[in-house]
Amino acid sequence: MYSIHKVTGLLACGLLLFVSACKKDSPEQTPQLDLSNPASVTSALTIKDATLKKGTPPTPSASASAPKILAESSQDIVTAAGFTFLINANVKAGSAKGVYVVVNGADSYFDITNINNRSARVGVLGLKNPKSAHSLLSGARLQKTTEEDEVSIGIKIPENIKPGKFCITYCVYDANGQVSNLIAKCVEIKEFSGNSQLAGNWSFTKIESIDPENSFTLIPEVEMCDASTFPCPSTPVEVEACDKVNKFDMLFGADGAWLNTFEIGYKVPDFSTICDKLTYKTGVSTTVYNGAWSYDSVNKKIYLIINYTDEDGTNTYIETAEFTVSKLTASELEFEVDDTEYFFKKN
DSSP states (O other), X not given: OOOHHHHHHHHHOSSOOOSOOOOOOOOOOOSOBOTTOHHHHHHHOEETTEEEEESOOOOOOOSTTSOEEEESOSSOEEEETTOEEEEEEEEEESOOSEEEEEETTOSEEEEEOSOEEEEEEEOGGGOSSOSOGGGGTTSOOOEEEXXXXXXXXXXXXXXXXXXXXXXXXXXXXXXXXXXXXXXXXXXXXXXXXXXXXXXXXXXXXXXXXXXXXXXXXXXXXOOEEEEEEEOOSSSOEEEEXXXXXXXXXEEEOTTSXXXXXXXXXXXXXXXXXXXXXXXXXXXXXEEEEEEEEEEETTTTEEEEEEEEEOTTSSOEEEEEEEEEEEEEOSSEEEEEETTEEEEEXXX
C-alpha cells in the first residue's frame, strides 16, 4: 500500500537527531581547520555540558553488570561545516549516566554528564507498512519501537573546517563508573553545492514505485484513496481515506542551502461520529524542511543534511539522506531512493 508521507519522507528522514543546527552566513575564517590534526579537531568541536579532560577515557569494564550499547547504524556520519551532528547508542543492558567521546589520536577527551536519554524510536521511513498516509497526519512523526534507552549527544562542527573525514570513539558509563563497550564512528565533512546545473527550484512531476509488490504512481493534484472497514458495534462501516500531493518542491541554492516544501490535501473519516453518521474531515497539511546539499559528480549522488522541528516545537532534529541521480539536465532531475523513482522539472 502506498504512503505519501513514506515516499516523500525518503528525502527528509533517516537517523534521527535531537540537536539544533542551521546553515549560517559564513564569516571570514582563516585558516581553515585541518582534519589531520586530532588535537586541533578536538579543540574546535563544541559539545553542550561537556568537560574536556587530558589523557584517554577509562577503558571498558569487565563486569557483567557494565552497560552494553549498540550503534543505530554502521554508516559514517555525514555533515558539513557549521552544522551539528549526533552520536547515538541504544543501551541494551544496564544504564547510562554519562558519555565519553574522543577524537581518534587525540590526547584529551570529552566527558558529558548531562545526556539526552530517551526511548528508542524510528522515523516515518521506518514504518514499513503504515495503514495509510493519514495515520501520520496527527503529528506522530516519531514512533516508540522498543523499551531500550537511547543516548544522544550533539557535536557542533565549526564553520572553518575543511571537507574531509575524522573518526571518533565513544562509550557510556553508569552511576557506578562502569564503562560500556566502545563504538567507533567516522565523520565525513561534505562541501556545500557542487553542480551549477542542479541549483534552482524544482517541482515534482511524478513519483513512481518500481517494487512489483507495492506499485503506485503519484502525480500532482491527483487524489488517491484507500478503502477499509470500520468495526462499529452493530454494522461495520465502509470508509475511505484520500490524499493528494499539491506541492513537492525542492530548492537547491547556489550557496549549498536546501529547502523542501511539501503540501498535501486530505480527506479522512470523522471517527467521533462514524458509527452514527459517516462524515469526513478535509484539510491541507504543509511541511517545510531546510538544510544543505552536496553533489558528488563522480558517483552521481546528492547528499542532504536536513533540519526539522517537532510538532510541539520542543526539539529540532537533523537527518542525512543520499540518493543516486539517474538523470540531470538543465530542466529535468530524476533519482531513485530504495524502490521509488522521483521525477522533477526545473521551474
